[in-house]
Amino acid sequence: MNTPRKVVFYTLGCKLNFSETATIARQFEEGGFVRAGKGERADICVINTCAVTEHAEKKCRNIVRKAAREHPGAIVAVTGCYAQLRPQELARIQGVDIVTGNHEKGMLYDQVAGLLGRGERTVEVHACAAEEIRSFFAAFSVGDRTRAFLKVQDGCDYRCAYCTIPDARGASRNIPVSELVAEAREIAARGVKEVVLTGVNIGDFGRTTDERFLDLIRALEKVEGIERYRISSIEPNLLTDEVIAFCAQSAKFMPHFHIPLQAGTDRVLRMMRRRYDTARFAERLDRVREAMPDAFVGVDVIVGFPGETEADFDAAYRFLAERIRPAFLHIFPYSVRPGTPAAELPDRVSPQEAARRVERLGELSARLHGAFYDRFVGSVRPVLFESTVREGQMVGFTDNYIRVAMPYRSEAVNRIVAVELGEGRTTSSGYAGGEECLSGRPLEIG
Known part of the structure; x- marks a missing residue:
């Protein structure tokens, strides 16, 4: 029996990149590949890059070199925003085999599979001008079954003076509401309770389908099985009275805005x-x-x-x-x-x-x-608990994004529990929001 080929993934940057990497990973798994474990040598390395800052680009280059060094002989495939903006710069790094911009990101699996079994390899560069980026790579990521990130929009028509995203991601575009509802149903079938809507400029949703962001969130609320939605980021000029009013009366869209x-x-x-x-x-x-x-x-x-x-x-x-x-x-x-x-x-x-x-x-x-x-100390809020255990504690978020810790109880995993928030703030490693969380006392589990 042939040993399955192993693949390792590296993701830099935003939640949108993470949702796309997760979808690429599923394509490889469906093709018979397995993820390399810690310390195992991979046959394929996929790096999804970011170019939001100079520091991000430097980190991407370092990761590419590290992947080529730690997995000698592996196919090294680089995609994402840095690959879109400066493909030749990445192609010159020793060990890189494929550089694919954002237009063909969804075809990366086929491109890599096409290299397998070849003898001598030359670097392939798949790139195009930003104006030619028209495809939409539908994507979602699922972590520990508690929360998923659903890509609902890509690209941006704004031209802020400091930003390269329109050149890296192309014009604002999306797929129809009906297709995103189908994606949400697939997420729900996996037992996920919370979905975070991601994109480049999600409030601009509907440019390519003659729909509105309000149409999208109204339709998503009706998906059975999903109990919470969060809007990852929305421009102030696109946060309309109608969107605010809908979220305020919604049972599923959380009081949480970025x-x-x-x-x-x-x-x-x-x-x-x-x-x-x-x-x-x-x-x-x-x-x-x-x-x-x-x-x-x-x-x-x-x-x-x-x-x-x-x-x-x-x-x-x-x-x-x-x-x-x-x-x-x-x-x-x-x-x-x-x-x-x-x-x-x-x-x-x-x-x-x-x-x-x-x-x-x-x-x-x-x-x-x-x-x-x-x-909110002393108040009672609904908390969705995650499966992660650190030092005997489990953590979760309230509806309004307060991180809460309590002693681990398996029956609370992936459940929304009424919790009384305790006094004092404790640290929880890995939390970007100041690494703080409140203690919690569950009022009912069972």
Whole structure:
């Protein structure tokens, strides 16, 4: 009997990439391949890359070299945003066999299978211009049966001054609502209770099918078996009153929003070519909180954008700390992206000053996050528990995205349980949101 070939996967970047890697992995498993265990040598290495920052690209190159070094003789296939933007750069790395951009990402399995059994190999590069990226690679990832990430949209028609995503992912596009409902039903059949909707600009859903994001979430709510949905990220100008109202009355869409701000002053927002001002952003958050007072709202912020003065940063800090007070800040130091308008702007902020600003916002985020948690100590919230066990504890999330820990009980795994949130915050390794969680006392299991 032939020994199955082994494959290993590396994913960098966003949840969208993780959903796509998971789908590619299923294609390999359906083709008879098995995943290489820890320390095992693989026959095939698949690296799904990110290019959101210079640091991300450096990390991708290091992972590619590491894969080729640790799995000598393996077919090394590189795909994703970095592969789309700079395919030849990756093709020059020793050991790389295939570089595939985002247009043909869904065909990666067939491309790799076509190389098997060949003798001498030459590097294959499958790339095209961003304008030619029209395919939609339907994808979802399932981890421990508790939560899945469902890709509902790809690409972006916005041209923010700092961003390469339109060149890496192409124009905004999607598949019909009916096909995404079918994907959600497949996820539900696997016993998954929670689905996170992912994409590049998901609020722009419907460009290619003459539908709306509101149509999508209305249809998904009707899928039996899925008990929770979360919207991974939505632009403030696309977070409409109708979407907010629907989520507020929905039994399945959670009071949890991630809304990119990027800059806290109108001057910098204009330089970034964003499609709103601070007043509009604050008004959207006010509307969310009016409809869902307990909602968790996370916010993206870029610091050190060219031309951002000390006065700009101080004003942005006050806007965050005093006006909108989100539950969490996801902070990025500005990274020069070649070919973007921002790369040509004068008045660069020094790395040292950018790091200082990141640190200040990090301290603010910790305070805001802690204050949000403290609001709910002593209250009872529904928690969906995961199967992971760390030091005898199991963890899960409330509807409004508070991480909760309690002593492990197998009957609580993948169940929504009413939990009284305890005093004090403890750390839980691997949690990006400040590694904090509240203790929990289940009120009923059984």
